[in-house]
Amino acid sequence: MDIVSEYSFAPTxxxxxxxxxxxxxxxxxxxxxxxVIDAMQHTVRSDYTHPELDWVGDDRxxxxxxxxxxxxxxxxxxMFRAIxxxxxxxxxxxxxxxxxxxxxxxEAAKEELEGCESIHLIEPIGVFDCHNFESRxxxxxxxxxxxxxxxPSYGVPVLVMRDTTERPEGVKAGTLRLVGxxxxxxxxxFSELLDEQEAYEKMAKAVxxxxxxxxxxxIADILDGKEYREWNP
Numbered sequence: 001m002d003i004v005s006e007y008s009f010a011p012t013x014x015x016x017x018x019x020x021x022x023x024x025x026x027x028x029x030x031x032x033x034x035x036v037i038d039a040m041q042h043t044v045r046s047d048y049t050h051p052e053l054d055w056v057g058d059d060r061x062x063x064x065x066x067x068x069x070x071x072x073x074x075x076x077x078x079m080f081r082a083i084x085x086x087x088x089x090x091x092x093x094x095x096x097x098x099x100x101x102x103x104x105x106x107e108a109a110k111e112e113l114e115g116c117e118s119i120h121l122i123e124p125i126g127v128f129d130c131h132n133f134e135s136r137x138x139x140x141x142x143x144x145x146x147x148x149x150x151x152p153s154y155g156v157p158v159l160v161m162r163d164t165t166e167r168p169e170g171v172k173a174g175t176l177r178l179v180g181x182x183x184x185x186x187x188x189x190f191s192e193l194l195d196e197q198e199a200y201e202k203m204a205k206a207v208x209x210x211x212x213x214x215x216x217x218x219i220a221d222i223l224d225g226k227e228y229r230e231w232n233p
Contacts, residue, residue, distance in 0.1 A: 009219050012169050012209055013232060032218040033211030033231040036146065037153055041213050043131040044154075050129065052120055053136060056094045060138035060194070062087075063151075064119075066161065067100035068143040075181035076105065079161050080112035082186035083141065087118040090194055095119040096133060139193055139200070141186075148176055149210040157203035159189055167210075173233065174206035209233040 008024055010016040011034035019029050053061075066079060087095055099109055099121045113119055125133070130147075134140065135154040140147060143161045151158045152175035159179045160171075170176035179189045193200045211231065221228040 007222065009215075009222075011211065011215070011231075014169050030218070030222050030228075031230045031232065032222075032228075033213075033215035034149060035211075035215045035219075036149060037208070037211030038213050038216045040131050040135075040150060040153060043128050044135045045132065048132040050132070052096050052122060052133075055120060056096070059092050059094045060090075061133075061136060062093060062095040063133050063137040063140045063142075063156075064095055064097040065100075065140075065142045065144045065147060066097070067102060067105050068162065071143050071161070071181055072102075072104050072108075076108045077112055078183040079141075079143075079181055079186060080109060082183045082190065083119070084113055084116050085183075085187055086190045086194065087116060089191070090118075093118060093138075093194060097121050098123065098125045098130070098133075100124065141190065149208070152176070152206065152208035152210070153213075155204045157193055157200060159186070159193070161186060169209040173209040174203055175208055177203065207233050 006028060008019055008029045009032045010019060010029055013031055016029045016031050020026055064083065066076060087093060095118060097119060099106055101124065109121055113121065131150065134151050134156060137156050139157045140151045141159045141161060148158055148160060148165065148167045148170050152170065158176045160176050161179055161181055163180050165171065165176065165178060167176065171178060177189060179186050218228045218231065
C-alpha cells in the first residue's frame with residue numbers, strides 16, 4: 001500500500017528520512033506527529049476512578065508493563081528482582097502491573113514479586129484504562145512499544161527494559177532511557193529517578209517527539225489543500 005499511496009504521513013522527522021531511504025518521494029511525505037497522541041486527549045478523564053488508584057492513594061505510582069518474548073526467562077527474572085528491590089526501599093511508592101496472559105510471564109512474576117506489598121498484579125486492561133493509569137503515574141517501566149510514545153505526553157519518564165528500541169527519537173529527546181534487562185542497571189536507574197529530583201525533572205519536562213495532539217488536524221488540512229505547520233519537536 002505504501003508503494004502506491006499518494007500521501008505519506010510520517011509521525012517524526014526520522015520517520016520521513018526512513019521513507020526517503022525506502023524510495024518514497026520527499027514531496028509526498030508530511031511530518032504530522034502520531035495520531036495516537038491526539039487520541040489520548042479523548043480518553044483521559046479528570047473524574048476517572050479505579051480501585052487500584054484508591055489503593056495507591058497519595059503515594060507515587062509506578063506503572064509497569066513487561067511481556068516481550070525476547071525477555072522471557074532470565075532477563076525477566078532480573079527485571080522483576082530489580083523492581084522489587086527498589087519498591088521495598090521506598091515506602092512512598094506503589095506499583096501497578098497489568099500482567100500479560102502469557103503463562104511464562106505470570107510464572108516469573110509470581111516467583112519474583114509474590115509477597116511484595118508495594119505492587120499489585122492485575123489482569124490486563126484496555127486502552128481507556130491504560131491511558132488513565134499512565135497519566136496518573138510518576139514513572140513507567142516497560143518493555144512495550146506504544147507506551148514509550150504515550151507516557152511522555154503526560155510528563156511521565158519511561159525506563160525501557162530492553163537493549164534496543166524502535167523509538168530512538170524518544171531516547172534522543174530524553175523522554176526515554178534504555179536500561180536493558182540487567183538487574184543492577186535497572187535498579188540504579190529506577191532508584192535515581194525516585195531519589196534525585198533533578199534527574200527526574202530532566203526527563204519529565206522533555207518534549208515528546210511523537211506529537212503535540214494536532215496530527216489529525218494537520219492531516220485534514222493537507223488533504224484539504226490548506227497550509228499546515230510541519231511537526232518538528
